Amino acid sequence: MSASSEHPEHGSDHGFAHPQxxxxxxxxxxxxxxxxxxxxxxxxxxxxxxxxxxxxxxxxxxxxxxxxxxxxxxxxKPFNALIFLSSAFFLALFMGLTMMDRNAYRSSLEPIIDAPYVNEALEEIEEVVPALEDPAVADDTGAIEGPSVVDPPEAQ
Missing domain, CATH: 1.20.58 (Methane Monooxygenase Hydroxylase; Chain G, domain 1)
Known part of the structure; x- marks a missing residue:
């Protein structure tokens, strides 16, 4: 019962790491x-x-x-290397296709980003943000005082 039963398909390494x-x-x-x-x-x-x-x-x-x-x-085993290389190939394929798709739309987005109205909107936001951070504008609950968007219009 204590005899070793090694088979050709079963290696003797038992899953231990190879020393380096x-x-x-x-x-x-x-x-x-x-x-x-x-x-x-x-x-x-x-x-x-x-x-x-x-x-x-x-x-x-x-x-x-x-x-x-x-x-x-x-x-x-060489099979694991084959699995790795095929995975790397498909990863490169999908990343390459994604990059090509990204570059195809880049020229159509650049005019929107550089448009004058976008720069004007950014300047307006930069003017509003310091006012929102001013403690004199906010009450003790942190809410901003002023007209609300949901306030009904005044009756005439």
């Missing part, structure tokens, strides 16, 4: 820190549409490093 050297872990950690610094530095530059693509590319590299080394995808 400290130097490989420190190398991966250094790469992740460097890629994070690059991402932060890129955010300071105005690269236009390329900024989001570069940031997504760097994030994909970082995620791949984490999955390969820390989630032990490199030591796992």
């Amino acid at each position: 050297s400290i130097s490989s872990l420190l190398t991966v950690f250094s790469a992740l820190v460097i890629l994070t610094i690059i991402t932060v530095l890129i955010a300071n530059f105005k690269l236009g549409n390329a900024e989001i693509w570069i940031s997504l590319f760097i994030a994909s590299i970082k995620a791949s490093l984490v999955m390969y080394f820390f989630m032990h995808l490199g030591h796992d």
Whole structure:
């Protein structure tokens, strides 16, 4: 009864993690820190549409490093790598289609954002907000004094 019954389809690892050297872990950690610094530095530059693509590319590299080394995808069965790669492909496909759709409508939204009446409305809001924050205007309950929108018009 105490005899070992190992089968060819059953490995002897029993789900334990594969040991990795400290130097490989420190190398991966250094790469992740460097890629994070690059991402932060890129955010300071105005690269236009390329900024989001570069940031997504760097994030994909970082995620791949984490999955390969820390989630032990490199030591796992090839089927798991196939699942990961197909998931990454479909994620890239859907993100690419979303970005193309976003860029298709961008030119139709820019005239609305830069329209003069939008700037005038923003200036009016900037004039009203300090008045709303003035404690002399609000009573002790925090409600704003003045005519209400729901007040009925005066009878003539």
